Amino acid sequence: MSSHLFERHAETLRQAVAAIHERGYWSAFPEVPSGKIYGESAKADGARAFESRLESRFELDQPGCEGWLGSETSPYGIPLGISYPSMDLNVLLPAAQQATGSWSRAGVNERTGICLEILSRLNRRSFEMANAVMHTTGQGFAMAFQAGGPHAQDRGLEAIAYAWRLMSHVPDRVSWEKQISKTHVVRLEKTYRIVPRGLSLVIGCSTFPTWNAYPGLFANLVTGNAVVVKPSPTAVLPLAITVETAREVFRECGFDPNVVTLVVDEPKAPVTKQLATRPELSIIDFTGGSDFGTWLEQNARHVQLFTEKSGVNSVILDSVEDLRAMADNLAFSISLYSGQMCTKVQNIFVPCEGIAAGSARIGFEQVAHSLVEAVDRLLEDPSRAADVLGCIQSEKTLARITEARANGGALLRASESVSIEKYPRARVRSPLMLRVRAEDEPLFSREMFGPIIYVIETHGSAHSLALAKRLARERGAITWAVYATRKEVLAEAESAALSAGVPLSCNLTGPVWVNQAAAFSDYHVTGANPAGNATFCDEAFVAPRFRIIQTRRPSRTA
Amino acid sequence: MSSHLFERHAETLRQAVAAIHERGYWSAFPEVPSGKIYGESAKADGARAFESRLESRFELDQPGCEGWLGSETSPYGIPLGISYPSMDLNVLLPAAQQATGSWSRAGVNERTGICLEILSRLNRRSFEMANAVMHTTGQGFAMAFQAGGPHAQDRGLEAIAYAWRLMSHVPDRVSWEKQISKTHVVRLEKTYRIVPRGLSLVIGCSTFPTWNAYPGLFANLVTGNAVVVKPSPTAVLPLAITVETAREVFRECGFDPNVVTLVVDEPKAPVTKQLATRPELSIIDFTGGSDFGTWLEQNARHVQLFTEKSGVNSVILDSVEDLRAMADNLAFSISLYSGQMCTKVQNIFVPCEGIAAGSARIGFEQVAHSLVEAVDRLLEDPSRAADVLGCIQSEKTLARITEARANGGALLRASESVSIEKYPRARVRSPLMLRVRAEDEPLFSREMFGPIIYVIETHGSAHSLALAKRLARERGAITWAVYATRKEVLAEAESAALSAGVPLSCNLTGPVWVNQAAAFSDYHVTGANPAGNATFCDEAFVAPRFRIIQTRRPSRTA
Numbered sequence A, B: 001m002s003s004h005l006f007e008r009h010a011e012t013l014r015q016a017v018a019a020i021h022e023r024g025y026w027s028a029f030p031e032v033p034s035g036k037i038y039g040e041s042a043k044a045d046g047a048r049a050f051e052s053r054l055e056s057r058f059e060l061d062q063p064g065c066e067g068w069l070g071s072e073t074s075p076y077g078i079p080l081g082i083s084y085p086s087m088d089l090n091v092l093l094p095a096a097q098q099a100t101g102s103w104s105r106a107g108v109n110e111r112t113g114i115c116l117e118i119l120s121r122l123n124r125r126s127f128e129m130a131n132a133v134m135h136t137t138g139q140g141f142a143m144a145f146q147a148g149g150p151h152a153q154d155r156g157l158e159a160i161a162y163a164w165r166l167m168s169h170v171p172d173r174v175s176w177e178k179q180i181s182k183t184h185v186v187r188l189e190k191t192y193r194i195v196p197r198g199l200s201l202v203i204g205c206s207t208f209p210t211w212n213a214y215p216g217l218f219a220n221l222v223t224g225n226a227v228v229v230k231p232s233p234t235a236v237l238p239l240a241i242t243v244e245t246a247r248e249v250f251r252e253c254g255f256d257p258n259v260v261t262l263v264v265d266e267p268k269a270p271v272t273k274q275l276a277t278r279p280e281l282s283i284i285d286f287t288g289g290s291d292f293g294t295w296l297e298q299n300a301r302h303v304q305l306f307t308e309k310s311g312v313n314s315v316i317l318d319s320v321e322d323l324r325a326m327a328d329n330l331a332f333s334i335s336l337y338s339g340q341m342c343t344k345v346q347n348i349f350v351p352c353e354g355i356a357a358g359s360a361r362i363g364f365e366q367v368a369h370s371l372v373e374a375v376d377r378l379l380e381d382p383s384r385a386a387d388v389l390g391c392i393q394s395e396k397t398l399a400r401i402t403e404a405r406a407n408g409g410a411l412l413r414a415s416e417s418v419s420i421e422k423y424p425r426a427r428v429r430s431p432l433m434l435r436v437r438a439e440d441e442p443l444f445s446r447e448m449f450g451p452i453i454y455v456i457e458t459h460g461s462a463h464s465l466a467l468a469k470r471l472a473r474e475r476g477a478i479t480w481a482v483y484a485t486r487k488e489v490l491a492e493a494e495s496a497a498l499s500a501g502v503p504l505s506c507n508l509t510g511p512v513w514v515n516q517a518a519a520f521s522d523y524h525v526t527g528a529n530p531a532g533n534a535t536f537c538d539e540a541f542v543a544p545r546f547r548i549i550q551t552r553r554p555s556r557t558a
Helices: A003-022 A042-053 A089-105 A108-124 A126-137 A141-148 A150-169 A214-222 A237-252 A272-276 A290-299 A323-339 A364-379 A382-389 A395-407 A438-444 A461-475 A487-500 A539-545 B003-022 B042-053 B089-105 B108-124 B126-137 B141-148 B150-169 B214-222 B237-252 B272-276 B290-299 B323-339 B364-379 B382-389 B395-407 B438-444 B461-475 B487-500 B539-545
Strands: A065-069 A084-087 A173-179 A185-196 A199-203 A227-230 A260-262 A281-287 A304-308 A314-317 A347-351 A355-357 A360-362 A410-413 A432-437 A452-458 A480-483 A504-506 A546-554 B065-069 B084-087 B173-179 B185-196 B199-203 B227-230 B260-262 B281-287 B304-308 B314-317 B347-351 B355-357 B360-362 B410-413 B432-437 B452-458 B480-483 B504-506 B546-554
Touching: A003 A108, A003 A150, A042 A126, A084 A089, A084 A260, A089 A185, A089 A199, A089 A227, A089 A260, A108 A126, A108 A150, A108 A214, A108 A237, A126 A141, A126 A237, A141 A150, A150 A214, A150 A539, A199 A214, A199 A272, A214 A227, A214 A237, A214 A281, A214 A539, A227 A237, A227 A272, A237 A260, A272 A281, A272 A290, A281 A290, A290 A304, A304 A539, A314 A461, A323 A364, A323 A382, A323 A452, A323 A480, A347 A364, A347 A461, A360 A364, A364 A382, A364 A410, A364 A432, A364 A452, A395 A432, A395 A452, A432 A438, A438 A452, A438 A461, A452 A461, A461 A487, A480 A487, A487 A504, A487 B546, A539 A546, A539 B539, A546 B487, B003 B108, B003 B150, B042 B126, B084 B089, B084 B260, B089 B185, B089 B199, B089 B227, B089 B260, B108 B126, B108 B150, B108 B214, B108 B237, B126 B141, B126 B237, B141 B150, B150 B214, B150 B539, B199 B214, B199 B272, B214 B227, B214 B237, B214 B281, B214 B539, B227 B237, B227 B272, B237 B260, B272 B281, B272 B290, B281 B290, B290 B304, B304 B539, B314 B461, B323 B364, B323 B382, B323 B452, B323 B480, B347 B364, B347 B461, B360 B364, B364 B382, B364 B410, B364 B432, B364 B452, B395 B432, B395 B452, B432 B438, B438 B452, B438 B461, B452 B461, B461 B487, B480 B487, B487 B504
Parallel strands: A199 A227, A199 A281, A227 A260, A281 A304, A314 A347, A314 A480, A347 A452, A432 A452, A480 A504, A504 B546, A546 B504, B199 B227, B199 B281, B227 B260, B281 B304, B314 B347, B314 B480, B347 B452, B432 B452, B480 B504
Antiparallel strands: A065 A084, A173 A185, A185 A546, A355 A360, A410 A432, B065 B084, B173 B185, B185 B546, B355 B360, B410 B432
């Protein structure tokens, strides 16, 4: 009844499979929030759909509902008041396991078609999703639309393409013929079946609930595993909408909707540790802070664990062609979503002697000043500032800004409140920028999540690279930028990045930023340093999610 | 200087890559120990090369040699007297790490060419290897030649083909072009580099030292990882020859030979635990007993661990077309190498009411008797018996036969000594066969490695399947056989095998056996039950061994 879905989406899959190999720019889901693409009423419809969720119960019809809970609040200061089912794990998990049966017996292409249909329906809900992401994560609307909608959908599609390509390498049935003597041929008929690893748990994060969850979610689904989705208690709605959409498609296609289920908790009574150690689980995908990721590594040893944690990202400034172009580019990376990204660049290493800019020599002070000026310039217009900065997602991040200021370092730029007319109670803060010396390593050697930037005086670019490399190896790093006009410095940076396992962006200016990672082209997190053990997306991310079981029997036609 | 090696072996690689997808019969290395294939003097040359090793030092020129050790003895009763370098790990491991540098910087194709050259040279040494495997494992010569030589080489090639296919999917360099407005295109040049996960350890086993080690060894090498090889102290020579061959090729190609090194110990002073917990390691491949495998899972948590452990394999007898054809086939599987295989079928489940054979009904007693008769028939001729049985590799296995006899069960067939004229002191024993009831589960529910077979009375085939399934899930299983003429029983067996994660062989008769697994076609160990977490070979076995690090920079030609 659902085999037509594979046909419907076959061309998208074909292009996605080509894209993960070619790795040039490609996207299946338009990133522009335009009525011409999504329908003239899409924006208003999405806003209405979001508003209809407020102050009400999010019904999912899952087995084992014991009551209702939920404590999300919008960083924009509006009440949400959405409640979600509180689940009895002793009912829900067996139901999810039960659902695995028929789902895993569906063929690879049928599962693929259904997963692509779910993504396609999520795409149609992108404006609703944008509102949900904006009011849980604090992202500005444009970013919430892109990162929460089409970019997340592209990441999900990418994982499906990787998994489908591997699974489709395995033939269903072959004839094995071996000549064992001049007159005797042995013929066996062999069949191969893809079986799922088992029940999986996807743990979402508070800042990019869909973008970070979709790769694991769709990689698990397409390989036949049932998935329990556990959102961050502060960003439930985007994943609840996702689960609702998936369950709807499963029902329509005649599958048990419990292939995908949602478990919600509140910060005052977290359930993730309890859930993650349940013996029913075989796979966990985690995105979030290193502390909890490390706890999982130590305590959820019965599962195949995929982690995308955090790290300390670095910029190495050596020399530039155009000081202002560099500063403007970094200012945007510094300011975007108030640095609440695992790809935020926290540490900007600058030689104490300054840097070369074209034929001029620019002293350290002036480099630091240029960066501050560029941030000020970017955020001058309050409306633009609000769009770029978004809101501070968590009270903890607000407190961290204060803590960083108090810890020390010379103030380059204070973090300031920015007001938004439409949302007077929104928590908006501009970046805090501090000047420190290499010797002040305790200040900058750990992740300071949020709008906190260190401009660090070093003895030269070799020193900068050595520091960045050590931090990456010890604390992890997800991205590095280098600005250098000299080939030998670029080569040294590339060599250091290779040995630290960090992707490197060189001399970015204009509208492309170090904290962006594009599906189908950029591998996000390398797995080669403590920032995580998994990549969005490569074969290592999908291959361990399924197994191959074979049967062989003598051929009747021998 | 070694780029010609990829060209030299390109056609073999092309065929291997086709074979892992097509999965019909294919082999790169001839399994027939024939002078016409390997050269008329190959057999004598191999024997001489082996004999020249005896009573002497096996020189490897590794850094950190502190002395000499070795305690191998031939199960055929001849002295070996070979000593190997005793290594200072504090010198050797840094040297191995050091060697990773230039090896990982070699391109994918250069590494692949070198690995294929190593395999090709190992193939030319297959007769020498056959002697080495025979006199350490106790396998008969023909089996030692095939399993220790060409079949092991095929498994290594298979791993190379899987890894090469994945790595070659990643482009070296792409141009990424995104239209960001009607007039503006952003162009980035991106490069992707394959980097190894890190230093790897391959732990060999005592019965199939090369066959079980080559997949991990070559998967690690081709993905750029240096490898420390740690053989079982009772089966060092086959892997020492392997390491010697590899080091010779590395030297010739201008690479540091410490890309592959050997660490040897003696049973009285084992070093594997110490080695496996060294922080320098990033990958461990282990083949061997479940006890040590489980210890590694619990203690070597800093590494990516691939295990091929052991399990309890089952035969389900329901109905046959030809009783004798079934019994003859099983008799060979029971007897081959005295059951010292992880694919040995230990438990033969037979309904108490007996089985259908054609139109007749055969009682339990008669089924059991037919199996015993078939084993007796196979082993009637002492010379053939010796070839099939080989020797008992370990004193522990000898003791286990006595223990099994003492534990209980009705004796169907006693284990007897078999004498070999050429080797009067060889430890040769025929299979012990015991009749037990399903209620005697403590007797047959754990692996009894060696020539110990239980014929188990059940209440019917559903009961047999339920028992086999539970054992597989609790203790692991690597292979199952079912004999059934009824379609519904075959379907139930297939369904049980799928849910227990065990490959199933149906109604095998003639020269193809349940305990065989052919490279390029049969997945060995599924990873889907406690018998191991890895498969020879699939993408999950190779993908986690390397990472991809990218660099992006604005295109100059924008």
